Amino acid sequence: MGSSEQIGHYRRHPFVEIMDCTLRDGEQTSGVSFLPHEKLMIARMLLKEVNVDRLEVASARVSSGEKEATTMICSFAREQGLIDKVEVLGFVDGGESVKWIKECGGKVINLLAKGSERHCRQQLGKTPEAHLSDTLDTIAMANNEGLAVNVYLEDWSNGMKASPQYVYDMLGALAQTPVKRFMLPDTLGVLNPLQVIEYMRKMKKAFPTLHFDFHAHNDYDLAVSNTLAAVLGGCNGVHVTVNGLGERCGNAPLSTVQVILKDHFEAVTNIREDKLNDVSRLVESYSGISIAPNQPVIGENVFTQVAGIHADGDHKARLYYNLLTPERFGRKREYALGKNSGRANVAKNLEELGLQLTPEQMQKVAKRVTELGDRKEMVTRDDLPYIVSDVLKHDTPEDSVKLLSYMVSSAYGLKPLASLKVEIHGQQYEADSTGDGQYDAFVKALRKVYRDKLGRTFPILTNYTVSIPPGGRTDALVQTVITWQDNDKIIKTRGLDADQTEAAIKATIKMLNIFEEGNKHFDKL
DSSP: OOHHHHHHHHTTSOBOEEEEOTTTTGGGSTTOOOOHHHHHHHHHIIIIIIOOSEEEEEETTSOHHHHHHHHHHHHHHHHTTOGGGEEEEEEOSTTHHHHHHHHHTOOEEEEEEEOSHHIIIIISOOOHHHHHHHHHHHHHHHHHTTOEEEEEEETHHHHHHHOHHHHHHHHHHHTTSOOOEEEEEOTTOOOOHHHHHHHHHHHHHHOTTSOEEEEOOOTTSOHHHHHHHHHHTTOSEEEEBGGGOOSTTOOOBHHHHHHHHHHHHOOBOOOOGGGHHHHHHHHHHHHOOOOOTTOTTTSTTTTEEOSHHHHHHHHHHOTTOOSOOGGGGTOOOEEOBSTTTHHHHHHHHHHHHTOOOOHHHHHHHHHHHHHHHHTTOOBOGGGHHHHHHHHTTOOOOOOSEEEEEEEEEEETTEEEEEEEEEEETTEEEEEEEEOSSHHHHHHHHHHHIIIIISSOOOOEEEEEEEEOOTTOOTTSOEEEEEEEEETTEEEEEEEEESSHHHHHHHHHHHHHHHHHHTTGGGGGO
């Protein structure tokens, strides 16, 4: 079938239901375990802000912590009138899962049945007839307890490959029950998009009135492609996770699936795209699994132009823009500074700062930025005024904040201590504080100066990374990059030293000078 015919077929079903599985399947990522209050915070954001249609929050009977989290989420959802959107994976276990979900306050069970004859006979040790009978009994129990039922056909993909008649027989019997949705997982991630389209169309042809979901796994890096193929094949809903979390290679990422459905297939969903970055950062924080800088939509670098020719094209006629504009996701386009940036990137950054240079001055500044990039130095927008001052042979801006002396110490069984003397706009101040680490104690002492002596606050630390510069050794230099937020402004500063704490302190004093000077140093250029 040609692409236009495929899309024409798809457009007869323009709405796609999105179910997020981060709190159930996503938590099966190796090393990831959310605390109950973390699950609640993620659930709140997905339901209230991102606006997913459904949310799978747990597997029944796993642990007491899982039960506590599920109960908290169900209580919140009921208060918000969203309890029908909260779903829990349950099992064909004589009604134990039904009881567990009922005790948590849940209203929907996603019942896991076997979607391949091999799983049925070899894992359960049952005949298809016996497994179907047990499944029907569990559905009846759930309905008697007031639970709505969806059914997963586990290993459906291999079932369609090796035992399709088993799949048809199961669906034929289950279609006679009040099951609301039939969820077809590629449990082992073995399908390709052509197979997904073929098998999904067979499902729709055999059972045209049933609601089908598709659940992808990313073992061949095809989770997104297979999810979209399922939509082309006629499925009604798709399963995703935030940041693509999931067992083994993960699941289809919510953000990527959303933008492709909308931009390439003109699909209608209920997702609020301006909240995708926020929920990704929340899950990144709680899971400890970092988002790749080049991850589409949500990666740190995906709205950063590096090549100078791209910045030049953007400046003249938005020549390097596509539908994925950063503003769509509550973000902002940036232009990297380094050896590839050229004059156009420098000009864009200076424009943001409100600085204007002659072409000759611009050439000199661009050359200096390139030189720094060749040495693998990190150059940020906040560095530019200082680079401009240096290149144009003006006086280097005088530091508004100077660290005159400091001492940090730690001892077994005691909290680390920091004591410092700092000069701010010519006035000296002293303070000391304890903290959870040497650097934490240092920052708390600085904040004490600002709070008690100046009656002010300074930017909030939002990210702290430590690395050994490429080619370095553990006994050589350590690089510390700290990101700060001052209202809507982001300040990123870097410190380099043989000692990690000293590197962090250098980055902090640099941030304070940027913070104190604000736009004042522009007058000195």
